[in-house]
Amino acid sequence: MSKPLSHNDYLNLVKELNSYAKAYYAQDKPMVSDFEYDEKYKELKAFESSNPLLIAPDTPTEKVGDKPLEKFEQYTHKTKLASLGNTFNRDDVEQFYNRVLKELEQDSVEFTVEPKIDGLAVAVHYENGTLKLGATRGDGFTGENITQNIKTIKALPKNLPQPISLEVRGEVYMKKSVFATVSDQFANPRNVAAGSMRQLDPAVAASRNLDVFIYQGVGVSLPDHARVMTDLNGLGFPVNEDVKKCSSVDEIMSHIDYIESKRSRYDWEIDGAVIKINSFELQERMGYTTKSPRWATAYKFKAEQSVTILNNIIIQVGRTGTLTPVAVLEPVRVGGVMVQRATLHNEDEILRKNVKIGDEVIVQRAGDVIPEVVKVYKTKDGNKSFVMPSVCPVCDSEVSKIEGEVALKCRNWDCPAQLKGRLEHFVSRKAMDIDGFGKAQVDQFVDLGLIKSLSDIYSLTKEAVINLERQAEKSTDKLIQAIEASKNPPFDRFIYALAIPFVGERSAELFAEKFENLDALLDAQQEDFTSIYEIGGKIAEAMLAMSATTEFRTMLSEFMERGLVINYKKQENSGVFSGKTFLVTGTLPTLKRSEAEKKIKENGGKILSAVSKNLNYLVVGDSPGAKLEKAEKINKKETFITIIDEENLLSLI
Ligand SMILES: [Zn+2]
Incomplete structure (x- = not known):
């Protein structure tokens, strides 16, 4: 660096570095050496620190956010970020293809096929050409405002060459080559990407060197997906280069095969391909189911498998008392992740697969699913068969099968393993949403006997909490506050939080709509449940069995005695079409x-x-x-x- 930069030199340097960054991050084609980039970057920073008033809005140095947040704000998406339905083989694809042609009454329809990146789905908004907001998918309707973290992604333009307003959607991911440098600290690239985007301090996200691929433009006035992708690429967005138009099942399958053949060579994890109808007008006509668009589907690649030795089989007891046999494995890498445990599902599965301790087994994992033992690869004489225990390994109560079910169950309501499971569920985000109540707290409260029933949460004292291992005073105060703040739950959340078998969020919502209050729910008969459209016999039976249990009823009255007040206010449904x-x-x-x-x-x-x-x-x-x-x-x-x-x-x- 010989003489100081002029303002004009500076502006040119900003442009130059931005184009290098795009070439490097978006297209994976570096135009200059790292060394040269770093030198120019330093020059740029030097100019900015002596001329702070002249800092350009699109300078690469500003792509990192500044101050950490206390908590993420919620962001309600303008249109839902739907998740896709799945296809697994050629037959599935053919069915999807034929359904589209039939419903659209067309002889042929143009589709696009592209790699499905295994990362974190995000929406990014630009106003007049400037990045204004980034949000996670969340539940599809509401996500978290992660603008500061989104801005740390170098490949994502902060300013567009034109002053346009639009929303783009894409997948934030970590390159495999970047992951290789931190693989001792994290489970897999997807976890780091998702975890980093949800860090309150943007410096953490910035340090992780994340990337993004954009796969959708919302509010763009072009007729089809392929053209939008080309357009977005022209605006500086990183777009996957393997997006291809296909018009027949053969073409679709051959591009999927091509993508799968490149899977190990890509510098990013993919878990399949996405097939979409190209034309927006036709997409619109196909519409959506409650869960996913009917104009697109995800083609899932076969799960990744490895062979390893099964050293032992242990029993886990779940929150409803189900005994699950779990294989303890010689640690093995499956699809880039170290696996040491894999589920064997239940006794019938062990017998069917004839798995013995000491066998070499094939282990499989697919996406977020728990790894499982698929089959025996090699066995040898003397390997021991496994026998399911006749008592619960945690509480020693006798175990039995419920008629019509394959799983053995511990029927002891006070079983510590079940209590831990219920407690973990009760405090979770979709249930009572008690911040700072993690697995460590759950385990200790139950092990120390401080919580013997869910309702004991509301008699915890600060003295009891602060005595837990590794529990700081500040987080103790926060936890006590969070518990206090959870005492007025909406009816549906409270029902869901009780961890009644088969009663998920949707059933809880329907119960809360149907029944006036908790007493009405507890006194309900079989026909009251089955009269609810969407509620099946299994859910009704589970609910009836639960409300007939003395322990369950006792626990509910304890909740009320300890100050819990259910909020019965129904969501106001006004308007001329209300109820229609x-x-x-x-x-x-x-x-x-x-x-x-x-x-x-x-x-x-x-x-x-x-x-x-x-x-x-x-x-x-x-x-x-x-x-x-x-x-x-x-x-x-x-x-x-x-x-x-x-x-x-x-x-x-
Ligand atoms: Zn038990």
């Missing part, structure tokens, strides 16, 4: 399907995914297809469904 269900089919004359659905929801109506007797209104446009036929069939004997058009719909509002 709708389905839109075919092409409407003026509204897009999504616009019509939005209007319905804004007026209190609910959108169903299929035609049934529970449907009140079917809104019909041009070429409505099978849905109208089905509705007419249902209406044959008695009119359940009112069939209307767009004009009728608008006149009702």
Whole structure:
């Protein structure tokens, strides 16, 4: 560095370094050596520290956020970040393909096929060409505002060459080559990427050198996905280069094979390929199920497998008392992750696979699924068969099978293993959401006898908590506060938190809608449950069995005695369509399907995914297809469904 930079030199240097960064991070084609980049970067920083007023808004030095946050804000997505349905083989793909052609009444439809990056899904918003906000997918509707962390990703442009406003969606990931340098500290690249994006201090995210691929543009006025990808790449977004248009099952499968053949050579983890309808208009016409878009599917690659020795089989007791045999393995790398334990599911599976202690076994893991023992690879004489215990290994109570189920269960309500499982569930985010109540606390509270029933949470004292191992005073205060703050849960959350077998979030929601209060739920009969559409016999039985248990009822009254007050306020459903269900089919004359659905929801109506007797209104446009036929069939004997058009719909509002 000889003479100081002029302002003009500085601006040119900003441009130059940004283009290097893009070439390096987005396209993986470095234009200059690391050394040269670092030298120029230093020059740039030197100019900025002596001329702070002249710092350019798009300088590469500003791509790192500054101050740590206390807590992430929630961010409600403008449109849902849906997750995709899965396909696993050619038959599945053929079915998907044929369904699309049939429903769209077309002879051929253009699809795109691209690698499915195994990372963290994010949405990033730009206003007038400037990065304004980044958010995690969260549950698809609401994510966390992680703008500061998103900004640390060098490959993501902070400023666009044009002053446009748009939302892009993509996958944040860590390169395999970067992961190799930190693999002793983390389980796999996906975990580091996800964990880093959720760090309150952006310096942590910045230090992890993460990357991103953008795979969707929202609010872009182009007719199809492939063109949007080209356009986004032109704006400086890192877009995967293996996006290809395909028009037949053969073409789709051959590109999937191509992607799979490159899997180990990519510098990023992929777990499959994504098949989408290319045209947005056709995507719109296919629409969504409650879970996922009907115009796209994820093709999942076969799970990765390894061979290792099974050293022992131990028993884990879950929160509902289920005894699960778990294989203790000679540590082995499976798909880039060290695996030491793998599930054997249940006794029947052990017998079916004829697994013995000392055998060499094939272990498999796929995505987030718990690793499992697939089959015996090699056995030798003298290897010992495993016999399931007749008593619970944790509490010594006798175990038995529930009729019709394969699993052995410990039936002791006070079993410490079950209590730990229930407690972990009770405090979890989707349940009572008690911050600072982790597995370490759960284990110690139960082991020390401080918590003997879930309701004991509300009689914990600061003195008891602070005596736990590795529990600082500050986090103790926070934990006590968090427990106190959880005492007024919405009815549905409380039901879910109780860890009743088979009662998930959705069932809890339905119970809270149907029953006025806890007493009404406890006194409900079989028919009260089965009259709820969506509630099956299994859930009803589990709920009935639970409310017949003295221990369960005692625990509930203890909750109330210790100050828990359930919030019974129902979500206000106002509007002219309140309590009514709708389905839109075919092409409407003026509204897009999504616009019509939005209007319905804004007026209190609910959108169903299929035609049934529970449907009140079917809104019909041009070429409505099978849905109208089905509705007419249902209406044959008695009119359940009112069939209307767009004009009728608008006149009702
Ligand atoms: Zn037990």
